Amino acid sequence: MNVIVDENFWQVFPEAQISILVVKGLNNEVDESKDPYFQKLLNQASKKALDYLPDDSFTQNEVIQEWRQAFTKFKTKKGARSSIEAMLKRVSQGREFRPINPLVDLYNSISLSYALPCGGEDLNTIQGDLHLGKAKGGEAFFPLGAEEDSPALPEEIIYYDQAGVVYRNLNWREAQRTMLTEETKDAILVIEAINSAQKERALQAAQALQELIQDYFGVTGQVTHLSVNQPTLTV
Template sequence: MNITIEQDFWALFPEAQISLLIVKGLDNRVDESKDPYFKDLLAKGAKRAQDFISEEPFTQNQVIQEWRQAFAKFKTKKGARSSIEALLKRVSQEREFHPINPLVDIYNSVSLSYAVPCGGEDLAKIQAGLYLGKAQGGEPFFPLGADSDAPALPEEIIYYDEAGAVCRCLNWREAQRTMLTEETKEAVLVIEAINEEQGQRAQAAMLEMQDLLQAYFGLTGEITHLTKENPSLEL
C-alpha cells in the first residue's frame, strides 16, 4: 500500500507538508478508568491552544486566517472549515472536551497544543492505497453520524481510496468507513501544514504524538513528512 499526495494538491500548496505517523499493534479499546487521564490531556491541550487565539474577533487569528485562505483555493461544501478551526472555536467558547477513544483523544490533544489539523484512519479499512488530491466529483462518502451518501464535489481536495472519499475538504469531515474505532489495530495519523511555520509546528507535534503513544500504548510508530519533493510513502 502507498500513501500518495498528488500533483494537483502540490500545485495549490507547494510549501505544504503532510506528516504521517504509522503505528501498528494497537489496543485502542476504551477503558473508562483512564477517562481522567484523557480529560486532563485534552484540558492541557485546550490551555495551550489559547496562545493561538488571542485576537478578537476569533476569525482574525493567524491560524484561522491561514486555513480560511487555504480553503478558498479549492471547491468546498458551503460552511466547510479546517478541523483546527472547529477545535479552536470550542476553546474560545470555553467548551469542555470529552474522551472519545485513546487514539482520537491523543491526536486531538496534540492538534490543540500546536494548532495544527490532525486526523487518523484505520489502515486495515483503506482499500488499495490512500491518496490526497482533487476529487473528480461523486466519490462516495458517508460522513460520521450520517445514514446517507454525501459525495465529494468536483475539484474538492479529498483523501480517498479505491472505494471512495475518506476525508472531505482536507481533514474537515471524516468517513464512517475508515474512522478510528476501538477495534483499530493499525492506524495512520496525519498532520497537515501549508507553509513553513506550520510545518515546523507539525514536526514538533508529531514528536509529542510519539511520546504520548509510547506513554499509553507502549508504541511509538514511524514518522514520515511528505513534501512536493517526497510525495509518497510505501508501507
C-alpha cells in the first residue's frame, strides 16, 4: 500500500508536512485497569494545551487563527473546523478527556501536548492506496453513527482510498469503516502541520508518539515526514 499526497494538495499548502507513523502487531484491546494511566496522560496533555491558549478570547489564539485561515483555502462543509480547534475548545471549557482505546488515547495526548491535528486509522481497512488531496465530489463518506452517506464536496481536501473518504476536511471527521477499534492490529497515524513552527513541533510530536507506543505496546513504529519533495510512502 502507498500513501500518496496528491499534487493538488501541495498547490494549496506548499509548506505543509504530513507526518506518518505506521505501527504493526498491536493489541489495542481496552484494559480498564490501565484507565488511570491513560486518564493521567490525557489530564497532563490538557494542562500542556493551555500553553497554546494565552489569549482569553479563544478565537484570537495563534493556533486557532492558523487553522481557521487554512480552512479558508479550500472548500469545506459548513461549520467544519480543524480537529485541534475542537480539542482546544474542550480544554478552554475545562472539559475532561476520557479514555477511549489505547491508540486513540495516545494520539489524543500528543495532539493536545503539541497543539497539532492528529488522527489514526486501521491499516487493514484501507482499500488500495491512501491519498490526501482534493475531492472530485461525491466520494462516499459515512461518519461514526451515521445512517446515510454524507459525500465529499468538489475541491474539499480529503484523505481517500478506493472505497471513498477516510477523512473529510483534512482530519476534521473520519469514516466509521476505517476507525481504530479494539480489534485493530496495524495502524497508520497522521500528524498535520502547515507552517515552519508547526513542522518543528510535528517532528517532536511524532517522536513522542513513537516513544509512547513503544512503551505501551512494545512495538516500534516507522515514522516518515511527507513533504512537497517527498510526497509518497510505501507501507
